[in-house]
Amino acid sequence: MELIDTHTHLDFPDFDADRPALLAESRAVGVRQMVVLGVYRDNWQRVWDLVQSDPDLHAALGLHPVYLDQHRPDDVALLREWLSRLAGHRQLCAVGEIGLDYYIPTLDRERQQALFEAQLQLAVEFELPALIHVRRSHADVISTLKRMAPKRAGIIHAFAGSFEEAREYIKLGFKLGLGGAATWPQALRMHRVLAKLPLDAVVLETDSPDMAPAMFPGQRNSPAHLPAICEALAGIMAISAEQLAEASTANARRLFNW
Numbered sequence: 001m002e003l004i005d006t007h008t009h010l011d012f013p014d015f016d017a018d019r020p021a022l023l024a025e026s027r028a029v030g031v032r033q034m035v036v037l038g039v040y041r042d043n044w045q046r047v048w049d050l051v052q053s054d055p056d057l058h059a060a061l062g063l064h065p066v067y068l069d070q071h072r073p074d075d076v077a078l079l080r081e082w083l084s085r086l087a088g089h090r091q092l093c094a095v096g097e098i099g100l101d102y103y104i105p106t107l108d109r110e111r112q113q114a115l116f117e118a119q120l121q122l123a124v125e126f127e128l129p130a131l132i133h134v135r136r137s138h139a140d141v142i143s144t145l146k147r148m149a150p151k152r153a154g155i156i157h158a159f160a161g162s163f164e165e166a167r168e169y170i171k172l173g174f175k176l177g178l179g180g181a182a183t184w185p186q187a188l189r190m191h192r193v194l195a196k197l198p199l200d201a202v203v204l205e206t207d208s209p210d211m212a213p214a215m216f217p218g219q220r221n222s223p224a225h226l227p228a229i230c231e232a233l234a235g236i237m238a239i240s241a242e243q244l245a246e247a248s249t250a251n252a253r254r255l256f257n258w
């Protein structure tokens, strides 16, 4: 089984003690490529250094909405500089993690929107996919994507919306990132949505070290858990793990031009 983990934070200090062993373990269970996403300006260098150390790692760079209050006014300009400098590099794969987070009430929505649009504009300009964080903000993300129509689309990370919302993203060319959250027995609505999703619209992800799946409760999540996540999701979708692995891997490769 060949898998691609389209969303990780492997640069986080959670992995400092055993990163090489964990990468080897992930490869041994079939995880062929992993995307590491930048979240604020001070971790981009770390993300880039990490992916440079391993040809199966790919970087996305962006300003995450959850860190809104840390971002500085010139950070978008700095992101543009980074993207210009790395343009065309095989290991630069996307702009992300970007998006809108309405779950945390203290994050100013207007500033989030401005930051999101400025970064989507960079995805358009540099012809990169966008990796998008959406919490309680589907309506605004969908209307922004309709307006800006980024040509290479991207991934809706940890998709947990309704089937109607899924359809809107799919119409815009986006893939839906599925991971540990949907493996929990409580995620009943998501189970019903999963069973209806077209296979050509899904990619797999872990969000390591976060979003532990039901099989590894409370543990640090890792790309090595992706086969178990694939198995659990395939069960909910009433297909084989091989079918889900094959489709999600092909979808990710097509999206990133790998």
Ligand SMILES: [Zn+2]
Binding pocket: 007, 008, 009, 037, 097, 207
């Ligand atoms: Zn993330």
